[in-house]
Amino acid sequence: MSNVSADLEKIGLLVGLEIHQQLATNKKLFCRCPQLETDEYPIQFTRRLRLAKSELGKYDPAAVFESSKSKIIKYNANPKSSCLVEYDDEPPHSLDSDAKATALIIASALHSSIFNESYVMRKIVIDGSNTSGFQRTMLVSQGGYLDVEGQNVSVQSICLEEDAAKLLNDAENVREYALDRLGIPLVEIALAPVSGTPAQIKKIALTLGRLLRVTRRVARGIGSIRQDVNVSVAGGGIVEVKGVQQLDQLEKVIMFEAKRQHGLQIVAEKLAHVDIEKISKDGNVFDLSEFFTTSKSKIIQKSLKEGASIKALRTRGLAGMFGFEPYEGVRLGRELGQQVRFFGIGGIFHSDELPNYGIESADVEKIREKLELGKDDGFLIIAGTNEKIDFAIDAIINRIKDAKNGVPAETRAATPTGETVFLRPRPGSSRMYPETDIPPVITSNEELEFARANTPISWDETIAMLQKKYELNAQLAEQIFDSDYLDLFESICADKKNNPNFVASVLCSTITNLERRGLDASLLKPEQIAESFQMLSEQKIAKESLEIIYEYIMSGKIKTVQEYIQKYLHDVNDSELEEFIGKIVSENVNAIKSQGERASGMLMGMAMKSLRGKVSGEKINKILTIKIREIIDS
Structure with a gap:
């Protein structure tokens, strides 16, 4: 791979990003169902989606490929998060006005030309991710640019569309989805292809993600933003890689595709003599x-x-x-x-x-x-x-x-390791046709004025304001802004008893470190984090308890903060604490006499091993220091 890294410009690498960002409207795009995720699905039904021609009488190649698998699609639904619209048993309702307003604000922030009249289209999708066999999407604007450290990256288009159902399982003959996510509003931003290193492309994605977050109108959390990456090398077809969720993964995917595509061109040269x-x-x-x-x-x-x-x-x-x-x-x-x-x-x-x-x-x-x-x-x-x-x-x-022709145009899926695997052929122009159940969407001058008036300040100004307001250092302010926890951070810090630096450190470092150990962050809900800090401010738990609570929740040992308290947290009163620390000191008198105050670190570790999460470290250290001093003075 190293020689590919050195020759990215020579092989003509071009990368175009498509960002899909869920909007925080609390409603779905074409019905009033709330955006909720659940593990309970009292409703199940099955469908078999069939191939249909476009309005021009042609079949889309991607749809033909999916149809050839002949899979039965099983859907799981909860009436709290989906209705007859998601089941495709009722026509779509009117377009959600909040989602439209957010899309216009984002288009304004990207200097994109907004259409006065837009048309909802049906995009044929028969992999089962939509019960109707198509996804509804509308073109909001075209053109514009994203400022990335003084360089402008062109915007091709901005669309407002509905998210797909969540894949639960894909077996040989049956594919299974949950309908919680189906219909959640998404904004899709397509950037023009650019040349550059994977690190430079990552910087573009990071900048666009920050612009979206600074609106305070987009969803945060795992799966709420996804990058599709269009990668090509000189003389090859465009390969669309879907499902890139992490920025670090983005770099690996681009590098892998550069290597794979250039390698396929070398294969094509060797095949030139074969009939x-x-x-x-x-x-x-x-x-x-x-x-x-x-x-x-x-x-x-x-x-x-x-x-x-x-x-x-x-x-x-x-x-x-x-x-x-x-x-x-x-x-x-x-x-x-x-x-x-x-x-x-x-x-x-x-x-x-x-x-x-x-x-x-x-x-x-x-x-x-x-x-x-x-x-x-x-x-x-x-x-x-x-x-x-x-x-x-x-x-x-x-x-x-x-x-023999080198790199075929196709759609591939990103793997967690940053490689890609074949998914399906690239869709063609036969994929789209007008939605007949929804009238044209008119954008008024008042809506345009509202979008311009609510275009937010730049993300770097926002980070500077965070740094000043909460007295954070520059690195921590940037980390909390880029995290999924900014709104939660500000909510927790509204209680003046919670130290912003400690809160930011827990949200950005403690939870991230637990993830790196292989624990599941999706099990740790924002309301659980908020509750744990509330109990901390009320002195019902110690600071050291937070990491233990999050570890137990993320490992599946417990589901709630209260469950941890009931199962694992037993109050240690002052006399019991004095007695416990006194025993540790008395058993290590020789170490104290030989090491003096340096022995406190070792004894602190012994005490914390049993008391961590039950008593604050400051309280333990205070008592331990007094008892060590008594031994030294005697």
Whole structure:
């Protein structure tokens, strides 16, 4: 990857960001249901979404791909957070005025040209993430710019749209969603593609995120903002990477895609001499199910027991090409394997990696004889049910043909490690058609004036104000502004008994450190944090209790602050505390005599091991200091 890092400009890397930000309207976009998340779903129903043509009579390629999976979609709903609109059993209500006002404010802040009249469109989506088979979206404005440290990054468009349902599970034949999130208002901001390093792109995303947060009208928290990244290298198609949620992940995704795409161009150069058009189903697909009945491969035997067919695809002239690796992890064989997984097929074997996986050298020789292969020819082996395997073989053949052209335009998903995997083909112009249930949306002069009047001050001015108001250092002020807890921080600090520096440190460092240990921050709700600081200000718990409470909640041991108090917190009165510390001191008299006051650190650690979270550290230290001094003076 290092040589790609040095040659980003040389390979012509371009990156365009699309930011999807939930709006804090407390209502959904086309109904009045509140924005609530729950784990209780008393309502369940299933749908099977079918492919439909656009108004021009064409099928969208992304929709065709999803349709080929033939999945049943199961929906889980709670009437507290969804209604007949989300079930697609009732037409949409009027557009939420608060969401519209926020979109106009954001457009104004980005100097974008707002349309006086907008039209809600239907964007075909049949992966199940919307019960209707489409997402409603409207173009609010075009043009404008984002100021990033004195450099202007062009804005292409700003849209107001509804969020998708939340994916709960994706099995072989059934995909499952929850409807809490479906219909929550989103603003989508598409920035023009720019050249630059991943660190520079990260700076652009950070700046845009800060501009949105300073409006105080957008949602905060995990999943409330998502970045889609359009990445391309010179001469290649545009690859859209979906689902980038963290800025650190953004850098890794861009770097991985630069490496992958440049690697695919190197593969294409090596394929230039191969007659790809000869690779087709006609005469090149062989059923090897009978052949593999005696195979020692556990993977093959498992597939046969499950009723799968084992087929081989002959690929003339491709010997060595499936395993060729211009960069570590970048292989044509890997690209093909990702294609078939979306048909419920585990993967493929190719001739460059065999013998392996229990398939022996003798088996490979027999396969080569059966397929009548020359030394320059290769093959692929795939296992699957008859209704899926033909779709998968078609996808493999099309992907091999695309490989000769370098980087195909497609949609990929970001992984937690910063790599990407194939998701579906890129959608085309056939994806959109007008929404017939909603009249044109008119933007009045009064609404434009309101947007301009409520355009917020810059984010750096806001950070400076935070720093001054709460007497924070510059780093802590920036951290609390960038965190998901700014509003919560200000709410907690309204109680003057809570020290702003301590509150900010807990929200930005303590919780983050617990996350880094693998604990689940989504289990820790804002109301639980607020309650814990309320109890701290009332001296019902010690400062040291906060980290313990959050650790227990984030690890699933408890669900509430009160549960921690009932289960783990037992009051230690003054006499018990004196007795406990006195015992520690008496057992370590020799250490005190030899070390003097330096022994206090060791004894403090002993005391805190048992008393942490039950008594404040200051109180323990005060008593311990007195008792140590008594020993020294005697």
